[in-house]
Amino acid sequence: MELLLDADIDPAPLAGKRVAILGYGNQGRAQALNLRDSGIDVVVGLRGGSGSTIEAESAGLATDLLEAAVASADLVMMLAPDEIHASLYREIEPHLRRGAALGFSHGLSVRFGLVEPRADLNVFLLAPKGPGTALRSLYQQGKGMIAVWAVAQDATGKARDIALAYGRAIGCGRAGLIASTFAEEAEADLFNEQAVVWGAVPELLIAGFETLVEGGASPELAYLECVGELKLLAELIEARGIAGMREAISNTAELGALLGGRRIVDEGVRGRMADVLREVRAGRFAEELSQEEATGYARLERARRDNRSTLLEETYRRLNRAD
Numbered sequence: 001m002e003l004l005l006d007a008d009i010d011p012a013p014l015a016g017k018r019v020a021i022l023g024y025g026n027q028g029r030a031q032a033l034n035l036r037d038s039g040i041d042v043v044v045g046l047r048g049g050s051g052s053t054i055e056a057e058s059a060g061l062a063t064d065l066l067e068a069a070v071a072s073a074d075l076v077m078m079l080a081p082d083e084i085h086a087s088l089y090r091e092i093e094p095h096l097r098r099g100a101a102l103g104f105s106h107g108l109s110v111r112f113g114l115v116e117p118r119a120d121l122n123v124f125l126l127a128p129k130g131p132g133t134a135l136r137s138l139y140q141q142g143k144g145m146i147a148v149w150a151v152a153q154d155a156t157g158k159a160r161d162i163a164l165a166y167g168r169a170i171g172c173g174r175a176g177l178i179a180s181t182f183a184e185e186a187e188a189d190l191f192n193e194q195a196v197v198w199g200a201v202p203e204l205l206i207a208g209f210e211t212l213v214e215g216g217a218s219p220e221l222a223y224l225e226c227v228g229e230l231k232l233l234a235e236l237i238e239a240r241g242i243a244g245m246r247e248a249i250s251n252t253a254e255l256g257a258l259l260g261g262r263r264i265v266d267e268g269v270r271g272r273m274a275d276v277l278r279e280v281r282a283g284r285f286a287e288e289l290s291q292e293e294a295t296g297y298a299r300l301e302r303a304r305r306d307n308r309s310t311l312l313e314e315t316y317r318r319l320n321r322a323d
């Protein structure tokens with residue numbers, strides 16, 4: 001695997017070019033500010049009446065309506081939520097310059113056909129592997145966030161160089177750019193969200209908390225054991241890797257982990273993980289996401305309300321007040 005750093009990347013493909021960042025949310029804000037601080041001419045494209053206009057302008061950024069921002073740009077970055085990329089692309093396509101570059105920070109909308117870019121465009125992926133807040137704060141500290149890059153369409157023969165120069169300008173070349181494809185990035189990201197860090201891990205914490213409470217433990221103690229120690233685990237893994245983390249904990253904890261870990265995460269879990277990966281690749285999640293947007297995010301809103309009223313959340317609030 002090739003890990004490209006600043007010194008390997010030519011910044012020239014962005015010299016004198018204008019970049020339009022569509023959306024000023026989690027990624028849009030961070031990428032626009034990092035580009036600006038790297039000396040790139042940036043305009044933030046927003047829908048009419050957007051509440052983000054004042055925020056972007058008070059950060060010293062130029063803003064414009066979507067169509068005008070797109071028409072003025074050599075490179076357009078799609079940084080609105082994935083589920084609206086299909087309608088957003090339909091809206092901006094007539095305004096994209098011939099031979100312009102169209103960038104994404106997630107492979108989903110191209111991989112699953114929500115966006116079918118015009119043939120004259122260079123289409124690239126530059127996906128920072130973390131949230132925009134961290135992308136921005138790392139940049140300000142002189143550091144960077146690792147990112148994945150890919151090219152889906154190379155209309156002018158320059159798509160690779162543009163993608164890499166873009167990754168460098170938002171600071172990711174300080175940590176490293178890894179080559180991938182839209183399909184690999186989208187599938188791995190969606191798989192992890194469902195089956196590992198964001199889907200399975202919180203459910204494991206909840207199940208552990210509820211098992212201890214049903215077994216007679218106080219909610220506070222159950223919370224501290226099952227949820228509170230996660231930060232320590234994450235920090236140890238980041239500092240030492242998984243093997244090093246296991247060696248760093250007590251013999252009691254290490255033996256417990258050895259005996260218990262694979263009893264819980266057994267072949268059944270691995271089989272269901274493989275099911276999730278198959279379904280992601282078949283486009284089932286992309287359909288669910290579009291459906292969710294079409295129904296006004298009803299399922300997500302319901303889940304957000306339900307999640308807030310559990311004993312675990314009450315315990316979290318009690319313990320935090322005690323802090």
Ligand SMILES: NC(=O)c1ccc[n+]([C@@H]2O[C@H](COP(=O)([O-])OP(=O)(O)OC[C@H]3O[C@@H](n4cnc5c(N)ncnc54)[C@H](OP(=O)(O)O)[C@@H]3O)[C@@H](O)[C@H]2O)c1
Pocket residue numbers: 022023024025026027028046047049050051052053078079080081082084088104105106127128129130131132
């Ligand atoms: N969040 C992350 O940590 C992360 C990490 C890596 C990659 N990504 C990828 O980065 C991209 C952006 O994600 P995000 O989380 O940054 O999005 P986000 O914060 O939800 O984006 C919000 C922005 O999108 C604009 N927007 C929403 N609906 C719109 C519409 N119909 N037309 C025009 N603009 C609209 C909003 O406009 P208003 O200001 O007018 O409301 C706002 O400025 C996605 O492809 C995502 O997968 C995200």
